[in-house]
Amino acid sequence: xxxxxxxxxxxxxxxxxxxxxxxxxxxxxxxxxxxxxxxxxxxxxxxxxxxxxxxxxxxxxxxxxxxxxxxxxxxxxxxxxxxxxxxxxxxxxxxxxxxxxxxxxxxxxxxxxxxxxxxxxxxxxxxxxxxxxxxxxxxxxxxxxxxxxxxxxxxxxxxxxxxxxxxxxxxxxxxxxxxxxxxxxxxxxxxxxxxxxxxxxxxxxxxxxxxxxxxxxxxxxxxxxxxxxxxxxxxxxxxxxxxxxxxxxxxxxxxxxxxxxxxxxxxxxxxxx
Amino acid sequence: xxxxxxxxxxxxxxxxxxxxxxxxxxxxxxxxxxxxxxxxxxxxxxxxxxxxxxxxxxxxxxxxxxxxxxxxxxxxxxxxxxxxxxxxxxxxxxxxxxxxxxxxxxxxxxxxxxxxxxxxxxxxxxxxxxxxxxxxxxxxxxxxxxxxxxxxxxxxxxxxxxxxxxxxxxxxxxxxxxxxxxxxxxxxxxxxxxxxxxxxxxxxxxxxxxxxxxxxxxxxxxxxxxxxxxxxxxxxxxxxxxxxxxxxxxxxxxxxxxxxxxxxxxxxxxxxxxxxxxxxxxxxxxxxxxxxxxx
Amino acid sequence: xxxxxxxxxxxxxxxxxxxxxxxxxxxxxxxxxxxxxxxxxxxxxxxxxxxxxxxxxxxxxxxxxxxxxxxxxxxxxxxxxxxxxxxxxxxxxxxxxxxxxxxxxxxxxxxxxxxxxxxxxxxxxxxxxxxxxxxxxxxxxxxxxxxxxxxxxxxxxxxxxxxxxxxxxxxxxxxxxxxxxxxxxxxxxxxxxxxxxxxxxxxxxxxxxxxxxxxxxxxxxxxxxxxxxxxxxxxxxxxxxxxxxxxxxxxxxxxxxxxxxxxxxxxxxxxxxxxxxxxxxxxxxxxxxxxxxxxxxxxxxxxxxxxxxxxxxxxxxxxxxxxxxxxxxxxxxxxxxxxxxxxxxxxxxxxxxxxxxxxxxxxxxxxxxxxxxxxxxxxxxxxxxxxxxxxxxxxxxxxxxxxxxxxxxxxxxxxxxxxxxxxxxxx
Numbered sequence: 001x002x003x004x005x006x007x008x009x010x011x012x013x014x015x016x017x018x019x020x021x022x023x024x025x026x027x028x029x030x031x032x033x034x035x036x037x038x039x040x041x042x043x044x045x046x047x048x049x050x051x052x053x054x055x056x057x058x059x060x061x062x063x064x065x066x067x068x069x070x071x072x073x074x075x076x077x078x079x080x081x082x083x084x085x086x087x088x089x090x091x092x093x094x095x096x097x098x099x100x101x102x103x104x105x106x107x108x109x110x111x112x113x114x115x116x117x118x119x120x121x122x123x124x125x126x127x128x129x130x131x132x133x134x135x136x137x138x139x140x141x142x143x144x145x146x147x148x149x150x151x152x153x154x155x156x157x158x159x160x161x162x163x164x165x166x167x168x169x170x171x172x173x174x175x176x177x178x179x180x181x182x183x184x185x186x187x188x189x190x191x192x193x194x195x196x197x198x199x200x201x202x203x204x205x206x207x208x209x210x211x212x213x214x215x216x217x218x219x220x221x222x223x224x225x226x227x228x229x230x231x232x233x234x235x236x237x238x239x240x241x242x243x244x245x246x247x248x249x250x251x252x253x254x255x256x257x258x259x260x261x262x263x264x265x266x267x268x269x270x271x272x273x
Numbered sequence: 274x275x276x277x278x279x280x281x282x283x284x285x286x287x288x289x290x291x292x293x294x295x296x297x298x299x300x301x302x303x304x305x306x307x308x309x310x311x312x313x314x315x316x317x318x319x320x321x322x323x324x325x326x327x328x329x330x331x332x333x334x335x336x337x338x339x340x341x342x343x344x345x346x347x348x349x350x351x352x353x354x355x356x357x358x359x360x361x362x363x364x365x366x367x368x369x370x371x372x373x374x375x376x377x378x379x380x381x382x383x384x385x386x387x388x389x390x391x392x393x394x395x396x397x398x399x400x401x402x403x404x405x406x407x408x409x410x411x412x413x414x415x416x417x418x419x420x421x422x423x424x425x426x427x428x429x430x431x432x433x434x435x436x437x438x439x440x441x442x443x444x445x446x447x448x449x450x451x452x453x454x455x456x457x458x459x460x461x462x463x464x465x466x467x468x469x470x471x472x473x474x475x476x477x478x479x480x481x482x483x484x485x486x487x488x489x490x491x492x493x494x495x496x497x498x499x500x501x502x503x504x505x506x507x508x509x510x511x512x513x514x515x516x517x518x519x520x521x522x523x524x525x526x527x528x529x530x531x532x533x534x535x536x537x538x539x540x541x542x543x544x545x546x547x548x549x550x551x552x553x554x555x556x557x558x559x560x561x562x563x564x565x566x567x568x
Numbered sequence: 569x570x571x572x573x574x575x576x577x578x579x580x581x582x583x584x585x586x587x588x589x590x591x592x593x594x595x596x597x598x599x600x601x602x603x604x605x606x607x608x609x610x611x612x613x614x615x616x617x618x619x620x621x622x623x624x625x626x627x628x629x630x631x632x633x634x635x636x637x638x639x640x641x642x643x644x645x646x647x648x649x650x651x652x653x654x655x656x657x658x659x660x661x662x663x664x665x666x667x668x669x670x671x672x673x674x675x676x677x678x679x680x681x682x683x684x685x686x687x688x689x690x691x692x693x694x695x696x697x698x699x700x701x702x703x704x705x706x707x708x709x710x711x712x713x714x715x716x717x718x719x720x721x722x723x724x725x726x727x728x729x730x731x732x733x734x735x736x737x738x739x740x741x742x743x744x745x746x747x748x749x750x751x752x753x754x755x756x757x758x759x760x761x762x763x764x765x766x767x768x769x770x771x772x773x774x775x776x777x778x779x780x781x782x783x784x785x786x787x788x789x790x791x792x793x794x795x796x797x798x799x800x801x802x803x804x805x806x807x808x809x810x811x812x813x814x815x816x817x818x819x820x821x822x823x824x825x826x827x828x829x830x831x832x833x834x835x836x837x838x839x840x841x842x843x844x845x846x847x848x849x850x851x852x853x854x855x856x857x858x859x860x861x862x863x864x865x866x867x868x869x870x871x872x873x874x875x876x877x878x879x880x881x882x883x884x885x886x887x888x889x890x891x892x893x894x895x896x897x898x899x900x901x902x903x904x905x906x907x908x909x910x911x912x913x914x915x916x917x918x919x920x921x922x923x924x925x926x927x928x929x930x931x932x933x934x935x936x937x938x939x940x941x942x943x944x945x946x947x948x949x950x951x952x953x954x955x956x957x958x959x960x961x962x963x964x965x966x967x968x969x970x971x972x973x974x975x976x977x978x979x980x981x982x983x984x985x986x987x988x989x990x991x992x993x994x995x
Contacts, residue, residue, distance in 0.1 A: 007376040014371055014379075018386045020444065025389060027412065028401045040816075042410050090292035097285035109296070114553050115304060116505045118526050119546040122533050123306035124299060126644065134645035142299050146292035176284045205394040207508060212534070215642045217628045223396045227512070228631055230400060237404060244397035251392045259385060263452070317944060318984055320644060321665040325988060336980075429810045517760075518810070519958055534637050536948045537644075 025248075032056070032242035039237045055242035065246055067218055068225035073250075075137055075210070075221060076203040079144035080196050086146045088192065091154025092184050096166060106155070113148050118208070125212055139213045140221070144203055150195050157191040158184055193261035201251045222247040311543035320537060333544035343545070345520050346528045347552070349435060353524065354503045354556075357439040361503075362496055364447040369454030370484075384455070388448035395445070399512035402441045403428065428514055431521035438509050438522055450495045457491030458484070493564055497557065504553045525549045595885045596624045598649035600639075603632045604834060605653065605706070605872070608906045609893070616892045623885045636947060643667050650880040651889055653872045656693040659701055661944040662875070668701040669876040674887045675700065680895040685912045689869040689937035696942050702873030703894045704911035706902065708832045709867045709937055710763055710856070711929045713839065715827040717850040727828075727854035729863045731768075731797060734828075738806035741827060756814065756826040757798065757807040759958040762950040763868060764830050768794035770866045770938055771859040777978075781943050782986040784978030787971040793859075795960065795967050802961040809961035818842035821851065830856070832870070836926045837907035853929035855936075869937035871911060909934075945981045952977055 027046070031039040032055055034048040059065040093099075094106050124143065125134070133139040161184060169179045185192070207223040214220055220228065226243045255262070311333055313319075319326040337343050368387055372380050390398065405413045406427035414424045427437040461484065469479050485492075507526035510516055516523035516531070525545065533542030601609045606629035613625045628649070630638055636658070642648045643665055654662060662668050675681050683691060686704055694702040714727055722740040738754040745752035757764050769776060773790035777783060785791070801807040808814055808826075820826045822844040839851055855864030874890045876883060892898060899910035900918045909930055910916060921927055940946060956974045959965040965973070 010371060010374060010376050011378055014368075014377060014383050017368060018383055021386050021390055021448070023412075024398060024401045024405060024444075025393065027405075028397070031401075039404075040410050042415075044410055044412050044415055086292040086295060089288040093285045093288035097281050097288070099282040099285040102285070112296070112300065114501060114557060115550055116526060116546060116553070118505070118507065118529060119307050119543070119550065120300060120303035122539055122543065123303035123310065125641070127299075127303060127306070129645045135647055142295075145295035145299065148296070151292060176287070180288065201392050205392075207394070207396055208530075212641060215638065215645060215647045217630070223394050226394070226396045226400070228634065230396075230512075240400045244394075244400050247397045248393040251394075252389070255388070255392045256385065259381075263384070314984065316984060317640070317661065318664055318988065320640075321667075325984075327987075426810060517958075519962065519964065520955065534641065537640055 028241050028244050031238055032245045034238050036236065036238055039241065055239045056246070058239060059242055059246060063225075063229065063243075064217070065222070065225060065243065068220050068222045069246065069250075071137075071219055072204055072221040072223075075140045076200050078137070078141050079203040080200045082141070083144055083147055083150060083199055084192060084196055087150035087195065088154050088185065088188065089180065090146070090151045092158050092180055094151065094155040095158035096161070096163070096184075109148055110152060117143075121209065121212060128213070134213060135215045135219060137219075140210055140219075143209055144199070147199070150199065153191055153195060154188060157188055161187050190261065190264045193258060193264075197255060197258055197262045200254065204251050307543040307546060310540050311547055313540045314538075315540040315543075317537040319539075329540065333541050334548065336541065337544055337548055342520065342523065342528065343525075343548075346523045346525045349520075349522060350504060350506055350524045352435055353439060353442075353506050354500055356436075357442055358496070358500050358503050360439065361443045361446055361499055362450060362492070364443055365450035365495065366454050366492070368447065369451045369458055372451075372455060373458045384452070387451055390445045391448045393445070395508045396512055398441075398445060399509070403513055406437055429518055431519045434514055434518055434521045438513060441513070442503075442506075442509055446499075450499065453495055454488070454491060457488050461487045493560075497560060500556060500560070501553055504549065504556070525552075594622050594624050595882050596626055597651060597880075597882050597885050597889060598626045598628065599889065600628050600630055600649045600652040602630050602635045602653050602655075602872070605902075605906060605908060606630060609902070611905055612893065612898060612901060615898075616889060619892070620885075620888055623888065625889060646879070648877045648879070650877055650882050650886040652875060652877070653705060654702060654875045656690075656702065656704070656869070656871055656873050657940055657946050657950075659694060659873065659875070660696055660942040660946060663696050663699075663701055664944040667878055669878045669880070669883065670699045670701060671703060671876065671887075671890075672700045674891075675703075678891055680891050685896075685914050687869070687911060687913065687934050687937070689934070689939055690871060690911050692939045693869055693871075694873050702875040703890055705872050705874045705893060706899075706906075706908035707869065707871035707911045707934065708834075708908070709869060709871070709930060709933050710767060710830050710832050711853050711867065711933050712856060713821075713829050713831055713835060713851060713853055715821065715824060715847070715850050716852045717847075718824055718827045727852075727857070729857055730861070731857050731859060731865075734857050735800060735804075735806070738801070738804070742804070742806060745824075752825055752827070753806060753808045753814075754827045755801055755806045756817070756820070756829040757801055757957075757961075758814070759809065759961045760954050761830075762953045762957070763870070765795065765798055765953060765957055766940070766950065767830070767856060767866065767868055768797055768859070770868065771856075774938065777941050777943065777982070780989060781941050782982050782989055784949075784975035784982070786978065787968075787975050792967065792971060795971060797859075798957070799960045799967050803963070807961075809958075809963075822847050833909045833927075833930055834907055836924075853926045855929050855933040864933050864936050866936055866938050867933050869934075869939055871909075943982070943985065945985065948981050949978055952981070 030047055033051040033053070034045070035050055035052060036054075038045060038049065094102065120143070128134055128139050128142065133142070165183050165187075166179055169183050174182065204221075205223060206221075207227065210221040210224050211227070214224065217228075226240070226247050229240055229243050312329055312331070314327045314329050314333070371377055372384060377383070405411050408414060408424050408426045408429065411427075413427070414422075417425065425433065427433050465483050465487070466479060469483060474482070505526050506524040507530065510522040510524055510527050511530070514522045516527050526549065529542045529545040529549070532538045532545065599609075600606070606627070610627055613627060617624060635655075639648070639652070639654075639658075639662075643662075648667060654668075659668070675683060681703065683700075687707065690704045690707050694700055694704060712727055716726075718741060719725075719727065719737065722737060722744055724737050724740075728734045728737055734755065741754040742752060766776075769791045772794040775785050775788055775790045778785040778788070786795075802809045814820045814826065817826070817829065818838065821829070821839075836853070840848070843851060856867050857863075858865030874893060876886050876890065880886050893902070894912075896910070896912055896914045899912055899915040900920060902908060903910055903915070904920060909927070910921070915921065916931060921931075943949070953974065956965075956970045959970050960967055
């Protein structure tokens with residue numbers, strides 16, 4: 001019995017931590033089904049007394065959340081796909097080509113990570129205004145086209161691909177792009193999945209840039225729409241909870257479904273110095 | 274698509290071009306513009322009539338240091354970084370160690386659950402947490418009341434607001450670094466532990482002499498990205514407290530946002546952004562110097 | 569991996585499609601409404617479109633918390649709507665941006681709008697340097713909402729008419745509730761509202777800014793008097809000094825936790841909806857007490873106006889919409905939906921308004937409103953004032969120290985304005 005005591009303690013602790021991670025989210029879901037006003041009663045209830053879908057109905061019928069969902073989906077998907085392409089190409093170049101200035105360029109690029117994103121927002125906004133893409137999907141996508149961190153991850157990963165495979169493909173007459181497509185990309189699959197998931201999540205959850213670039217309500221993404229909701233209906237707690245659930249559900253499901261992949265990606269990609 | 278290049282350099286630039294172009298145009302250029310703007314007094318009057326923009330030299334920067342609110346914001350941001358940073362890293366490391374232990378059960382379940390808060394949108398969880406922190410109806414005070422603790426005004430008390438935000442930030446983020454630590458831990462070869470065990474080393478000394486040193490690169494990486502991220506504290510106070518109460522949660526980026534986007538003192542706001550950049554840079558250099566010293 | 573390129577092409581196509589807008593035969597004008605009004609005005613639009621076939625109104629609703637930022641960002645992005653609702657204290661700011669179309673020429677031609685019909689104090693807020701930039705849409709002056717039963721229990725048959733009397737009433741009410749072992753805050757002055765402080769300042773003589781509105785004068789004797797009075801309420805705990813203590817104002821009012829509150833006409837509807845049925849007969853409105861013997865005390869001519877974007881390409885259609893909403897008939901309709909008060913005297917003669925017992929206080933109050941200084945920085949100035957109200961409420965700073973620091977900050981905010989004035993630059 002003595003030997004299982006540490007085991008019980010450890011797993012008990014893990015369980016408690018799991019509860020703290022889950023409770024806010026579970027309560028959010030629970031409250032979204034409560035009757036209006038029920039969630040702010042005292043003592044705070046854990047479960048709805050008479051579950052109702054009325055808040056979800058209100059979100060789509062009265063408050064246009066379906067449109068925000070579509071906007072979020074389009075923007076997040078576009079950024080994920082394009083940035084995956086751009087980042088993987090650049091990561092491959094840094095990893096597998098020796099060209100003059102390579103290391104210097106890489107280091108300079110990496111130092112850009114220290115610059116807070118908010119620095120760029122004002123001038124970028126003014127620049128995009130002159131391009132005429134304020135309040136468009138294109139404007140929302142532009143900051144996400146390439147990511148320093150993404151390029152860094154792919155370079156790390158691609159660096160471990162044996163040169164012999166690349167040479168072999170070249171000897172078979174493959175063009176550089178074919179090498180990229182048939183050798184590098186398949187072998188990078190774990191990290192690509194990881195990067196794709198994190199890019200999608202980051203873009204979907206992004207709040208500040210869509211807030212700035214989208215002036216028309218019909219172009220709002222979910223987080224912006226939700227913040228709007230908060231400003232207006234500060235007393236309608238159940239409605240806001242429903243809005244929150246809608247905002248987090250897609251990414252949640254995506255991560256649950258693709259768990260295996262991104263965990264593998266992070267493990268294999270790891271952090272090798 | 275046939276891309277046979279003349280030499281490797283051309284090939285490399287073909288692959289680099291899209292990302293580098295995007296970064297150059299949409300990152301480097303704005304940063305440089307912001308730098309230039311920080312030397313002017315571009316504001317709402319300038320928006321209406323470009324002729325009234327004045328060149329300020331370094332006056333914006335000196336004004337920042339003469340603004341008490343900036344020092345408050347700096348203090349608050351440092352508070353968040355110095356307390357929240359290590360707390361977050363410790364939580365990530367702790368849970369990673371626990372999940373890596375042979376005694377732990379249901380590992381993938383726990384790992385998934387701990388990662389859950391990471392994928393949620395901050396706005397969405399801010400709604401819940403604002404309510405959890407409610408002095409009268411919140412779940413947190415309700416739970417504390419079972420232990421006989423009187424209601425606490427988390428977000429309304431200037432001394433408690435930042436800790437409240439730190440707790441929420443740690444809750445939200447620890448799962449991310451936890452995964453990175455797990456990866457790092459799993460990269461430590463098992464035979465090292467076996468050899469130590471055969472030599473009679475205790476669990477604690479195994480941890481001290483094998484785990485920690487082998488984990489150092491990972492730890493350095495995690496600490497660095499956490500700290501850089503935490504210096505950019507914005508969304509949490511923006512959503513939860515709007516910088517209050519009594520500016521207790523005003524962060525540097527929030528100050529920059531208010532000056533820039535609310536009042537359109539854009540030259541001044543740009544200067545604030547670069548001061549933040551300098552602060553982060555100094556911190557990063559200090560950390561790298563310490564790391565080099567330790568090696 | 570080939571599939572990825574297919575998906576890429578597909579999303580590119582989606583993007584392209586989403587960028588195009590279908591061509592419309594009619595004139596479409598964009599209107600931004602804020603807050604509750606933004607949502608409610610939807611009900612008036614069908615009638616407008618019926619009267620004006622060929623014009624469609626695209627309504628967008630924006631919460632007040634984000635309105636200032638969104639308007640300025642839209643201006644910078646060149647995407648302001650044709651017509652928008654603008655808080656009248658923001659009008660000076662937007663004239664600096666040259667974003668508002670002068671409306672005098674349109675008014676001259678109009679048969680529905682007659683400027684003398686408007687309450688003077690309210691109309692004055694729309695005239696900057698003798699140019700009319702907005703048409704008042706509704707007025708939002710502030711009066712006191714109070715629990716008359718609780719006041720009666722303390723020995724007052726109606727709301728006191730001077731602030732000295734109010735303080736005495738608070739003292740009496742506080743004693744009473746403490747005797748019963750309860751906490752009560754007789755007069756609710758939230759620390760995130762600047763209106764009470766400024767209203768009191770007006771009543772003391774105004775003079776918030778000096779030297780042609782280029783420097784702060786909040787340390788001057790007028791505002792000091794007002795701010796000192798305000799601090800009394802917090803010192804004696806007649807008002808709570810923390811923001812989170814009163815989380816639901818309506819519940820607090822129903823419970824008697826608070827008994828008096830300075831707020832605006834939208835709360836007539838809200839009180840009717842949210843105050844508990846048991847106490848629906850216990851609340852009433854009254855004009856602001858005064859610093860001296862003239863009653864009512866001065867209040868502020870807050871409200872919003874309808875303005876037109878200078879760069880709108882559909883000005884005629886936009887004007888028709890403004891004219892429609894500003895007509896006496898629509899003012900009354902809007903009042904029925906929102907409880908917002910019409911800015912035109914003729915609308916007040918309508919029986920719906922004349923018989924509403926809560927409204928009478930507002931009509932009385934509207935006879936005595938004075939406009940605020942016309943500076944572009946006003947919004948920034950009063951938002952900063954909220955911080956200083958918090959400072960004196962929590963007794964972090966003394967009144968003198970608070971006003972000294974506040975003036976320094978206001979001076980900094982007005983620095984550009986000062987510079988422009990000194991260099992005689994025409995804005």
